[in-house]
Amino acid sequence: MNxxxxxxxxxxxxxxxxxxxxxxxxxxxxxxxxxxxxDNCSTLEAEDVFMDALQVLRDKVLRGSFEHDNLxxxxxxxxxxxxxxxxxxxxxxxxxxxNLVEGYLQKINKINNPFDSTxxxxxxxxxxxxxxxxxxxxxSCKKLLHMNFDQGYSLKEMVPILKFSSYDSIKSTKSxxxxxxxxxxxxxxxxxxxxxxxx
Amino acid sequence: xxxxNLIEKYLHGELDENERLELELKISKDPELAxxxxxxxxYYARRSSDLKKELLAYKPKSxxxxxxxxxxxxxxxxxxxxxxxxxxxxxKSDTSKDKIHFAQEYITDKHPxxxxxxxxxxxxxxxxxxxxxxxxxxYNKAAESFSKATGIKGKSNQAxxxxxxxxxxxxxxxxxxxxxxxxxxxxxxxxxxEESRWYLALAYYQTNDISSxEKxxxxxxxxxxxxxxxxxxxxxx
Numbered sequence: 001m002n003x004x005x006x007x008x009x010x011x012x013x014x015x016x017x018x019x020x021x022x023x024x025x026x027x028x029x030x031x032x033x034x035x036x037x038x039d040n041c042s043t044l045e046a047e048d049v050f051m052d053a054l055q056v057l058r059d060k061v062l063r064g065s066f067e068h069d070n071l072x073x074x075x076x077x078x079x080x081x082x083x084x085x086x087x088x089x090x091x092x093x094x095x096x097x098x099n100l101v102e103g104y105l106q107k108i109n110k111i112n113n114p115f116d117s118t119x120x121x122x123x124x125x126x127x128x129x130x131x132x133x134x135x136x137x138x139x140s141c142k143k144l145l146h147m148n149f150d151q152g153y154s155l156k157e158m159v160p161i162l163k164f165s166s167y168d169s170i171k172s173t174k175s176x177x178x179x180x181x182x183x184x185x186x187x188x189x190x191x192x193x194x195x196x197x198x199x
Numbered sequence: 200x201x202x203x204n205l206i207e208k209y210l211h212g213e214l215d216e217n218e219r220l221e222l223e224l225k226i227s228k229d230p231e232l233a234x235x236x237x238x239x240x241x242y243y244a245r246r247s248s249d250l251k252k253e254l255l256a257y258k259p260k261s262x263x264x265x266x267x268x269x270x271x272x273x274x275x276x277x278x279x280x281x282x283x284x285x286x287x288x289x290x291k292s293d294t295s296k297d298k299i300h301f302a303q304e305y306i307t308d309k310h311p312x313x314x315x316x317x318x319x320x321x322x323x324x325x326x327x328x329x330x331x332x333x334x335x336x337x338y339n340k341a342a343e344s345f346s347k348a349t350g351i352k353g354k355s356n357q358a359x360x361x362x363x364x365x366x367x368x369x370x371x372x373x374x375x376x377x378x379x380x381x382x383x384x385x386x387x388x389x390x391x392x393e394e395s396r397w398y399l400a401l402a403y404y405q406t407n408d409i410s411s412x413e414k415x416x417x418x419x420x421x422x423x424x425x426x427x428x429x430x431x432x433x434x435x436x
Contacts, residue, residue: 020250048251093222097240130237
């Protein structure tokens with residue numbers, strides 16, 4: 001079968017990643033072979049971007065936007081895109097680029113990161129403080145951002161679930177949560193700089 | 200394009216050149232969007248890194264995929280020998296014995312371990328330990344550990360399911376214990392209820408309770424449940 005069953009989609013939406021594990025095992029051989037046959041792609045890099053493709057698949061399922069019949073084709077194309085993105089080191093849109101953050105978190109989680117591009121120590125500090133800031137947000141902000149970013153709910157879908165009066169109201173709450181987080185991060189960085197100067 | 204779509208495409212590595220320029224322009228004019236993109240990058244990287252940790256537990260252990268052709272040829276030869284031996288056994292034995300044998304073959308095809316979950320540290324540690332025992336084929340310990348994990352909220356049925364499988368795979372197999380648990384699970388709304396029905400049928404075969412096994416297999420075929428094709432094949436053998 002080369003598509004994702006409805007039952008597997010439900011399991012993924014319920015936070016059970018077992019279907020992805022099964023897909024990883026099933027397509028591992030072929031995908032790694034195809035990807036590592038590309039120029040400048042080692043087996044470890046192929047494995048890493050293949051896992052990235054499964055993460056993209058999960059995200060799309062959670063957002064209800066996965067409609068591909070050719071699952072293996074989707075995984076290979078997505079992995080190739082990820083590979084190209086990870087190899088283009090000089091083309092970063094933002095300071096803490098998502099691929100670099102991934103590499104950093106893989107290092108923390110003791111997962112092999114085959115791509116040699118890394119964050120600077122200041123950027124690593126910023127990522128640490130964003131994660132700390134997220135933990136220190138109010139429960140309502142944490143829930144709102146988790147549902148929107150991690151679980152793939154749109155703000156519109158979240159209005160009745162979180163009992164907001166309107167779309168505008170949830171949108172402004174989200175902006176407020178992000179502003180609070182930004183201030184927390186700035187505060188933590190300033191404190192760090194102050195302490196470093198004291199030494 | 201909507202900001203949310205641009206962000207999603209950025210995170211998934213799907214931006215084309217025009218979309219990339221559009222996002223860069225928007226970020227330069229809108230600090231709030233730049234902030235959201237950074238925060239979303241951290242969220243995304245965090246869940247991606249967590250998922251990779253889970254997926255690596257499923258990584259095929261053998262590196263035979265990439266080793267030389269001799270090993271592959273040898274494996275094919277062994278597989279052919281096993282198939283020939285199975286065919287020989289099939290011709291030699293009576294139908295029930297064949298079915299028991301084939302059910303046993305299905306049992307040796309181990310069910311994948313469950314995924315890890317985010318939760319209380321102590322519970323997570325117990326769950327990971329259970330998975331490790333299971334993946335290392337230490338099924339006696341896995342049964343004990345999953346049995347303890349039945350106390351984890353939201354994981355009770357899944358832990359029971361893997362306790363039963365561990366009894367089924369242990370050496371010597373503890374079919375009666377597995378059957379008692381699987382009988383409970385088939386009537387629940389557990390995500391493993393369908394799988395439980397299949398494994399219960401296999402366990403019944405091993406205890407020579409052919410009629411109970413076949414009754415369950417027929418139910419699986421009729422309802423087109425998990426493994427219904429295999430169930431049909433087993434019934435027809």
